[in-house]
Amino acid sequence: MKRRTFLQTAGAAIATPVVPSLGAAKAAPVAITSHQLMWAEHYARVHNAVSPDLLSSALGFSKEVASALCEKMFSTNIIGSPGAFGVANATNPFFVQGSVPGFRMPSSSKPSLKKALDKLEDTLDRMVEPREPEHESSPLAEASDELPNPAEDTQTPQV
Numbered sequence: 001m002k003r004r005t006f007l008q009t010a011g012a013a014i015a016t017p018v019v020p021s022l023g024a025a026k027a028a029p030v031a032i033t034s035h036q037l038m039w040a041e042h043y044a045r046v047h048n049a050v051s052p053d054l055l056s057s058a059l060g061f062s063k064e065v066a067s068a069l070c071e072k073m074f075s076t077n078i079i080g081s082p083g084a085f086g087v088a089n090a091t092n093p094f095f096v097q098g099s100v101p102g103f104r105m106p107s108s109s110k111p112s113l114k115k116a117l118d119k120l121e122d123t124l125d126r127m128v129e130p131r132e133p134e135h136e137s138s139p140l141a142e143a144s145d146e147l148p149n150p151a152e153d154t155q156t157p158q159v
Contacts (some may be wrong), residue, residue, distance in 0.1 A: 040069040041078050048093040050079055051086045119133040
């Protein structure tokens with residue numbers, strides 16, 4: 001019995017410096033600049049998904065800064081609460097899912113590659129084909145018809 005108590009005490013003495021105590025205060029708060037917050041908010045609103053891992057990999061922030069930014073954006077209602085995978089959605093995204101300005105999906109859910117290529121070919125053909133004149137005669141052609149041709153003039157000038 002005494003041997004078991006001795007081993008427990010020795011093990012506890014060795015592990016004490018490694019295991020953080022529960023009563024210890026939190027680490028010092030990470031300083032966040034307004035530029036970091038602006039870029040993180042922009043990223044969240046454009047991609048409509050944000051997590052500390054996404055922010056650190058996309059914007060190059062450290063994990064601590066990215067976590068602090070996510071907490072700040074959550075507290076200011078820029079993002080909602082994280083879901084099952086730790087990804088939070090923006091509360092006011094730039095693009096609603098499936099709608100991007102200037103891009104309209106065809107009515108069918110699966111756009112046909114053949115239709116798109118045919119449309120592209122028609123467009124390119126219209127751009128490459130030379131345009132035919134709209135009128136057979138132009139004012140320049142009519143003026144050149146009225147001028148006398150010296151080669152056809154057989155009259156000799158009178159001196």
